[in-house]
Amino acid sequence: MLPVASFSQSKLNAFLTPSDTLNKPRRNAVVITEAAIGGLTLVGLHQLWYADFEQSKFHTTNDNNQWLQMDKLGHAFTSYQLGKHGAQLLHWSGVNKKHQLIYGATLGFSFLSAVEVLDGFSSEWGFSWGDILANGAGTGLYIGQELLWKEQRIALKYSFHQTKYAKQRPDKLGETFLEQTLKDYNGQTYWLSANIHSFFKESSVPKWLNVAVGYGADGMLTGLEGVDSQLINTNRRYRQYYLSLDVNLKAIKTNSKLLRSVFDVFNMIKIPFPTLEFNKNKAVFHLFYI
Incomplete structure (x- = not known):
């Protein structure tokens, strides 16, 4: 059993090790998985969350004075974390650093901005530029450090x-x-x-x-x-x-x-x-x- 366990551990370590060069199967798997999860999440939100409220014409709202800005910190945190993992998954796939930051680190900003658009068509909520700014701050915190220090x-x-x-x-x-x-x-x-x-x-x-x-x-x-x-x-x-x-x-x-x-x-x-x-x-x- 010990040699089998050792072999399995070795295969797992090899799988988790980032690729030195572009690994197209890994990259494609990452892109397809992220797109599928993101799409299904947006559809689920539309059907389960927004279905309880009337649809409206696209409109904006200014909610910057609410919750003592704690909701804005939540947006920044989520955008930062999603962007970090998006970039790391592309790094695991062997994608170059530039594309990690362009297509991976912006994952959180892109997804949360799509959610914000859904808010804009809900009579209960509304598209918030404050939320967009917070999303950008979280993404900027990650990308800025990578450009400045090449680490977080x-x-x-x-x-x-x-x-x-x-x-x-x-x-x-x-x-x-x-x-x-x-x-x-x-x-x-x-x-x-x-x-x-x-x-x-x-x-x-x-x-x-x-x-x-x-x-x-x-x-x-x-x-x-x-x-x-x-x-x-x-x-x-x-x-x-x-x-x-x-x-x-x-x-x-x-x-x-x-x-x-x-x-x-x-x-x-x-x-x-x-x-x-x-x-x-x-x-x-x-x-x-x-």
């Missing part, structure tokens, strides 16, 4: 903890835990996590150690504060700023390419650490902030 020294990450607000408005903030991770902006925190060693390569700082600054918000039942007061929300909304440490999972040494791939996916999550929070009311020390 600063990652856009996410963390979540459950709050009391979802129980007050489960229809808006989510009923299940999974729904709340997407809808309850009170529990979301978005982080810029910088790898210290990448800026000081001759230092003895551990390669896995990051310093992170985060942004969150609290006290929100709806997008606008005026609507909150109509719902008898006694909690005043406010912004939260965080300073913490983090772990760069990609810097953890392992000979397993499968484990490296797993680390790369989960590296979008900010690892809990002692954290300082600053808000308009006070400064708070969290021994273990999620």
Whole structure:
């Protein structure tokens, strides 16, 4: 059994190893898979999400003052992560760096912009230029670092903890835990996590150690504060700023390419650490902030 397992591990490592030259079967598989998943997702959104609301003529909306801009951070985060993985898949296929950035790193911006167009035809929502700008910011963060440093020294990450607000408005903030991770902006925190060693390569700082600054918000039942007061929300909304440490999972040494791939996916999550929070009311020390 041991030789068989070793052979299987060897084949898996070979499969996960990026190609040195253009591997057309890999590239074609990546393009077809992404197109199929993206297309099916858009069709699913149209049938399941937008079907509950009346269709309208294409229109725009200005929602930049809602949710204390937490929704915009969500757009930037999603665009960054999709673009990162889009570029990495093309790298795995042996596509040159220029095309990785043009066709891979823009995956998040392209997909989210298509969703925004669907919003534009929904009477409930509307096409938001603020969302488009946030999508571009996430994509720009990835591409900019690749052009400047040829690596990602600063990652856009996410963390979540459950709050009391979802129980007050489960229809808006989510009923299940999974729904709340997407809808309850009170529990979301978005982080810029910088790898210290990448800026000081001759230092003895551990390669896995990051310093992170985060942004969150609290006290929100709806997008606008005026609507909150109509719902008898006694909690005043406010912004939260965080300073913490983090772990760069990609810097953890392992000979397993499968484990490296797993680390790369989960590296979008900010690892809990002692954290300082600053808000308009006070400064708070969290021994273990999620």
